[in-house]
Amino acid sequence: MSLTAFYALAAFTLVFALFAVTTANMVRAAFSLAVTFFLIAGLYLLLGSPALAAVQFMVNASAIPIMTLFIIMMTQSRRSAAPRSWQVGVGFLAAAVALVFFRSAVVHGEGRVAPVSPEALGTNLLQAALLPFEVASVLLLLAMVGAIVLARRRAG
Amino acid sequence: MSTMSLEPVRGRTDEMIVNMGPQHPATHGVLRVVLGLEGERITRAVPHIGYLHRNHEKIEEARSYPQVIAYTDRMDYVSGTQNELPFVLAVEDMLGIEVPDRAKKIRTMFFELYRLASHLVWMGTAMLDLGAISPFLYTFWDREIILGIVEKTAGARMLPNYYTFGGVRRDVHPDFFKDTADFLDHMERRMVDYEHLVLESPVVHARTIGVGVLSKERAIARGVSGPVLRASGVAYDVRKAFPYDAYPDVEFEIPTSPDGDTYARFWVRFQEMYQSIRILRQLVELTPKTGPHKGKAPARIKPPAGERYRAVENSRGELGVLVVSDGTDKPYRVKHRGAAFSNLQIVPDLFVGAKFSDSIAILSSLDPVFGEIDR
């Protein structure tokens, strides 16, 4: 049964991802991207990591799409230009390279993934991966301050 | 200053020109204000009035003097008999009619009852504009009581057509003094609640303190009167400056506030309500229970040729009437000086620089009634 679930999720992920990159309407593209990430969260759930699934849902399928919508609204960009043929070619090339990398990773790990529990995630973030965690928060702080400075300069 | 509409200004690319009203839940009637908005901030404001113009003054030129009284009621429709008084006083002056003391006191009682009724409407609608939905219903219940008292005596609630030349049309109902005394007791209890809900509410403070400040000089320059003027620090009240009816016989104060912001205007109206209650209490005691309710007036009202201006202190400010008579039984010209009409002149001054939601608070604190503005 989980095989059916996997095939369904994977199929829909592909469909929405394709829709996200091919549609010209930015709002629809942002929405499809959000749905794609939501479905990937479902895939994480299938892999036995509800913590990762919840975080993926919270960040990529909820918060980021809101930011994207704000950006689309503020810049009033509604339609994107159709991609040129060389851009499509580069896209396919990138997809092929990524496929090769991921396949080798899957083969290397023999197709098994360790489930991640929230405790494990938390402990890892605050012990083994402490430096990247702190650097990431400083980076976010910089981004916030920068955004405020930019907005203020525009206003007057 | 542009007249009919706002033209976009070259170089001001961020400005949106937006129309507020005349159908709008918060413009207190049919006011249309064309606003230039830069984001939240108002850069220009041009009010347009006339949506309720009913040709009162022209019609009144073709009506006999007693008939005109019925028309005057309809101007500031929330204030009922207050509109009748300046016209009646002007004609009484021209004809030299004596008004008996009891009639003066009865007139003053109705005048103050309607001041309370009008301020109750103001309070309910002002709070509704700010988002509180319940005080509206409480104030209208109190207003129901007042209108019930008036109905027992005069026969009609909002527009009773009760004053006449020499006094009032009919004597008060036997229950009138008791009803009024009961109502004043009830009102004093209610005022405590209203203070809690309105004057002491932190949300109201946040929305009104420091908002829409009107300086003393500008208020005088624009011809503002009434609570708006007194909230800017000018202690001018027609009841004290040019007393009429029974006002010389009662003790009351004129509340003023030096701040000039929206909260000051709220506060001044509240204090006026307290003063009205005080005046009414004194009058309930002082009014003789028997006696004439009307002085001697000629059967045919034909004032000698000439003109006369009389003003009273309406709930909104100085309501004045200029009666020009040509010796016939119909007036040659009746010019009404609407208090709210003059008060509305400060709208562009107060709106510019304010945020949009502040404009709603400011407008509600000015308390415009369009019957009086447009006539």
Place this chain on the structure above:
Amino acid sequence: MNPIPIPEDRHFRPRLLGYDPQKSRPWLERLVYSAYVFVFWLIVIGTYAGVPALFEALGWNAGWGFVLMRALQVVLLFLLSAVIALLLILVLRKYLGKVQERYGPMHYGPAGGIQTVFDALKLLAKEDFVPAAADVLTFRLAPAVTFVASFAMFAVVPFASGWVLADTNVGLIYLIAVSTLSAYGVLLGGVSSGNKWALIGALRAGAQMVSYEIPLALVFLTVAVWAGSLSLGRIVDAQLGLWNVLPLALSFVLYVIASLAELKHIPFDFPEAESELIAGYNVEYSGMSFAFFFLAEFVELFLLPALIVVFFFGGWHGPLFGLEPGSLAAGALESLYFTVKTAVWVWIFLWIRATLPRYRDDQLMEFAWKAMIPLALFGLVLAAYLRLIWR
């Protein structure tokens, strides 16, 4: 005091056999509310105890049977949210009437009890048109996103011990995700309306909801730190001896305020205010689409107080009077406690709605960023410190 008494024949003419709908019958109103709450309770019991028992008896426990069971439970929860909407809209109107010295709906049903059915019928009957400038797909999708986001909160709310749809150990993160999603639906609605004013209204509503998400999430974290788990079931269990409202008082107050802002409830209902010029995000919506936005708001009006009860007031805890914990009877009693506590909080929210005016847009944003977030952070650190020294 009474003004002049109204003569009897000025009443609305009673319809049949002398029954006067305009007469106030408090006992009938209480009966109607109790009936609604009783139906609500029955559906809760059916969903969380009845359906699993049924499937257990049928032997359809694993695999597709499990999926079917969950699907049936979700359908029943949808029915539950319909009952919640019916009840809450009626209670809102009647309660506002009580506060405002008037009756509220009186005509349809006993003491106005079926009024909301007619409201729903009215919304169904309205033409549900899409403006020409709107993006049809997204326009239709937005109310669905908002409603699904509100409805999805049901998955982690524990009505009684063990009575929860998804007893995950990341329930709190899921809740944060889902509340952000309802803000997303609002934004989508405004963007896709093809109307400049709806766009501005949606931007404002979205900004407000997103700004108040932060103290909301911080309070969630505070509760998680205090209880030591991200699972709502365990948070309720941890309140066996002491309800969280006492040690986490500051966070509790902040949570109530943030919930009011998430609901776009007075005093933070600026995005929905009719007396402001710029109409809200749902100005172009009518008929069933609008009904979905409306339904989402009322479902959240139930769920956010339910979450207050879960996080701060011991959830479904209450004296069991000797019933065996884990049994059906205990579950029913616990869910009743939960319902009653939630009802108290819904009443408090409605009381706030009846009383207060609304804050201005920039005032509420300033309040969120300058007052609530620092206080919420302080509350988080305080809770962590208290936990360290007390446990």
